[in-house]
Amino acid sequence: MDIVICAKHVPETAEAELKIDATGKNVDKTGLVYDINEWDDYALEEAVRMREKQGGTVTAITIGADDSDSTLRKCMARGADKAIRMTDPKFNGSDGYAIAKILHSAIKTLHYDLILTGAQAGDDGSSMVGPILAELLKIPHVTMVKKIELGTGVAKVNRELEGGLEELIEVKLPAVFSVQTGINEPRYVSIMGIRKAMQKEIKVMTLADTGLTENDVGPTGSWTMIETMYVPPVEKQAEFLKGSPEEVATKIAEILKAKGLI
């Protein structure tokens, strides 16, 4: 079972206060901590678990600058066997479509039975790379995957629908699965794993290695071009309660009491 896992190196922003940078088209990344995209983390764990059961290889692939190596090292520390980083200044400004084309250029040269991506990325949240990649490779895809059961030449997968409902479908392999969070519990990385991963090679590919042209990637190769980025206008704002933790606790308790809620 040869598995390819596509991972994105993204800033962690769930608890950060974001500012827009001078270009007005991007977030000011100063001080933000980067890590593997949360959805990809689950995809990686799923890939490693399948490899542990079935044998084979796991290849992690990312598109990004040199600093994305830390995400690839994390993949290898968790159990990925090989890593590929696709780096070229011309890749900057690529949307999900251009990203899928770049990934496709590398993956089509590999042997694979299964390709895993995250269901979305925490930065652009476009949820499109998996199905587009599958179309370029002319293989089936399934998104929002919550469970994978491998058979011979097929897989049975649970897809997340709304309201807690899932659907069970059978898919021919090879296929691309976009993995939803919560499919497994990603393991912690051991010190040994990290040490080992530091010694492994990361293969670097540039635009020249992809067979694509400048027009296929970056803004010209994309479907969408960002014009402006801004902090969403606040239509309605909460009334902020101020003071020490004790004071705000008292204020909340008074509100609840006045409304008969306690």
Next chain:
Amino acid sequence: MLTKGRELAEKVGAELTAVMLGKDIKEHAKNLAEYAKNVLVVEDSRFENFNSEAYRRILSALITEHKPVLVLMGHTSYGVDLAPRLAAAMNLPLATDCIDLAFEDGALAVTRQMYGGKVNVKAHIRKAETHIATVRQATFAPLKPTPPANGQITEIALPLTEEIQEKRFIQYVLPTPGGVDITAAEKLVGVGRGIKDAANIPMVEDLAKTMGAVLSCSRPIVDKGWLPTDRQVGTSGKTVKPKLYIALGISGAFQHILGMKSSDLIIAINKDPKAPIFSFSDYGVVEDLFKVVPALKAKVAEIQSKKSA
């Protein structure tokens, strides 16, 4: 989506056409005909359950024939499975999860969110004969169409010429029954990523108990296995409407907001003053929840002991 589609169609001098795929769905076509000038109904037993490959083939044929300037679909579990594949296969530009759309000088401009709703972007879509966009749920207020479009309903025989081999629907999998029904609770204490560790769950559970509330949570807490699925509020969990919802360390991803915004009173505690949750709350506290929760619990206990005294 019908309301927005009608508005966009009127602006560019186009007609709104609604497409329905399914089995035994004709009766619903009348509702769509109130909004759309044309309703195309394609019935086939193979459309009874969603299959992105079957749906893609039919939509490809319809798009090739009708050449719409824009194809809209919901950014739902079905839309995310179908739209990117359809767009790539037809080489048509796609924007996903849009919260607004407009035609500007013949080009399609969309508004979408990034970084979990913390920033908005306005983006232009590459010019093409047909564009595709998926639209976030509950984004546009539905308006009663005046006057009704009185649309023409057409049944289309577009049978799939071949069976779909790549993937096959087997069955729906229902959530495990039992557990706690958070939709029945009058008061909910909701906990999110800000709780940081499973070891901190008892602290918020304690607050909930003291208040006579039920503990619920956002998606990351269930993903991490810290609380069971039946506690999850949001589009992939439950939609709740309690008298009181206290959001602790929940930033307010739209999937969560859609599940709780109709609560009577919403109080949010979050460290990030720009957390989207504050735009949907009646009261907000910008503070570390670990400092406020114990103080609040003590205060509530004090008030209750006075009451019972």
